[in-house]
Amino acid sequence: MFSSLSSALIALMAASTTHAYWLMGINNFIASERMDPIVSPNQVSSHAHTIFGGSNFGFNVTSAQLRASKCTSVPIPQDHSNYWFPHLYFQWKNGSFSSLSGGAVVYYLFSDTPGTTTAFPENFRMITGDPSLRTYNASSYAQQAVTFLCLNFDGTSTRFNQLPAQECPSGVRAQINFPMCWDGKNVDSPDHKSHVSFPSGGPDSGTCGGAFPITLPRVFMEVYWASNDFDSVRSQAMNPSQPFVYANGDPTGYSYHADFYNGWDIPTLQKAVDNCHCNPYGDPTCCVDAGIFDFDQKTQCHITPQVDEVVLGTLPKLPGNNPVTYTAGTPPPSTAAPPAILSPPTAYTGSSPPPGACTLSGGAAIVPSASGYGYTGCYVDGSPRTLSNTLQPATKNVESCLALCKSAGYKYCGLEYGGECYGANSLSGSGRGETDDGRCSMACTGAPNELCGGPDGLSFYTLGGAVNITQSCTRSATVGGAAVAPPPPVSSPVIVSASTKTTSTSSPTSTSSKTISSVKTTTSSSKVNLGTGNTSSSSSSHPTTSSSVKATVSTSTSTSSSHSTTSTPPPSGSSGQEEIEVYTTTVVQQVYMCPVPTSSSVTTTTSSKAATPTPMKAYRRHASAASKFYGRQF
DSSP states (O other), X not given: OOOTTHHHHXXXXXXXXXXXXXXXXXXXXXXXXXXXXXXXXXSOOSSOEEEEEBTTOOXXXXXXXXXXXXXXXXXXXXXXXXXXXXXXXXXBTTSOEEEOOEEEEEEEEEOSSTTSSOOOOTTOEEEEEOTTOOSOOTTOHHHHTEEEEEOOTTSEEEEESSOOSSOBTTOEEEEEEOOOEEOSSOSOOTTSSTTEEOOTTSTTSBOOXXXXXXXXXXXXXXXXXXXXXXXXXXXXXXXXXXXXXXXXSOSSSTTOEEEEEOOBOHHHHHHHHHHOOSOTTOOTHHHHHTTSOOOOSSOOOEEXXXXXXXXXXXXXXXXXXXXXXXXOSOOOOOOSOOOOEEESOOXXXXXXOOTTOOOOTTSOBOOOEETTEEEEEEEEOOSSOSSOEEEOOSSOSHHHHHHHHHHHTOSEEEEETTTEEEEESSOOSSSOOBOOSSOOOOEETTEXXXXXXXXTEEEEEEETOOOOOOOOOEEESSOOSTTSOOOOOSSOOOOOOOSSOOOOBOOSOSSSOOEEXXXXXXXXXXXXXXXXXXXXXXXXXXXXXXXXXXXXXXXXEEOOOSSOOOEXXXXXXXXXXXXXXXXXXXXXXXXXXXXXXXXXXXXXXOOOOOOOBOOOHHHHHTOSBTTBOTTOOO
């Protein structure tokens, strides 16, 4: 289905040069912790980050370590890179903080011409953005690389250069570009930025050359925040006009930043940037069909905590006790005692870690033994019950249940769904047994620090049985030991031809390309409006899909300020809005962002209006299950 703009779009397509890219909605986030192996190796970092990618993320990493990860939360299994960014919080009037939930999409953008783009080399890492900033410099490419979209799936979505001080009915999308031009020699630099550069025209356009002749894939990252979850309590915020604060104490958003450490299978990435040019809408399916890489949207990848500190939920202060400040600069170091280090980290693909793996202090854990029973594992339950006799202990905890089983003379005992207690001398039900799918992850209602099974999952105990917990967790005051690798060298020779590799790009990004979102769901009759916030001179036609609706995207303009801003109207001759088409298809839970060509220009300057944000109802509405929907990952 095409809109009335179709003929104009086709004409623009014929006159333009397209640029290849793919995008991927991540499967989940592997952790949220105060860790940063680039800026703060071998120590607890100053503020909390949320991380996705390879499961070997740690206080120190190398490309080889990342490639050896058990799993990755990126749907391309050949990509074990780590990507991370500061977490976002709501600040209450009493000074406490509540973490936001969200999700992420990553774009890889590159030239259509094979041999033009070079894959990231071994041990390559970089950061983009500056955690110390609190004001906006419109001439800085680094700050142009950061934008925020105030989402309204049923109307106009507005772009800002700072956290929007206004209601965002469908949440806030933080957008950031990484540099794509490399010096061809150094895989890192003292500031983790000087070995790379943005191209000549800004973060998303122009060419690489001079001291940075090598063109790398351009990584563009979108993080969706369910800021609208807090709409109903916005009046209770410390600053109701803009109540959100990044983990480093920034209430403006100007300090937004992100980190990347290469964990790709490098030959696969090189093959991809040379040959993955088959879909103009970023859908990687045709690249998968061509055997370039694989694509797995189902595997969940997690790691156990490595810092014994709660960073999500409602907290009395920001992790690391970072002060909230509108003043530029690095906050003073925290005087609080550093949290303990937990080791070894354990990767797992179910919903809960294996028995004995590290958990946060005070969190629910397996009780290894009591009353002569030993923990045997997590067992599948169903109808009929695996253990046929129901018991009623006075307290719903492991000790009380096992004591009751012992007095009843049962060989087997188990707890389910937070404290239901069952016992028997034989097992019922066929085809059942131990499982590691994470179903035994509920805390006991009578003892929140103990695990009491879960839905159709028994924390299973055997009288006189050996304890089936093969892992143990160590808490220490420092990062150390043989498991922590030394940091890779800042400068590492790389064999690459740096003579003629220059290229221009103009594909979708944060500041010069307008995109639409095609939400793929299981119901082809559903409709959704997804306004987004990028502008581009590149053009393409829409994908063939089952339904379409219309939305608008506008750009807010204002005068830069470190705190308050003044609203200004759109440029003369422009309504500040542009109609775009949104399409839905019938593929489960994957979001594709398609570039929408436009002949009109949309400028971006500092944001202005005050406002409020909300959860992502469109993602909820189009999920394949009530409890899971794209974009709500932590």
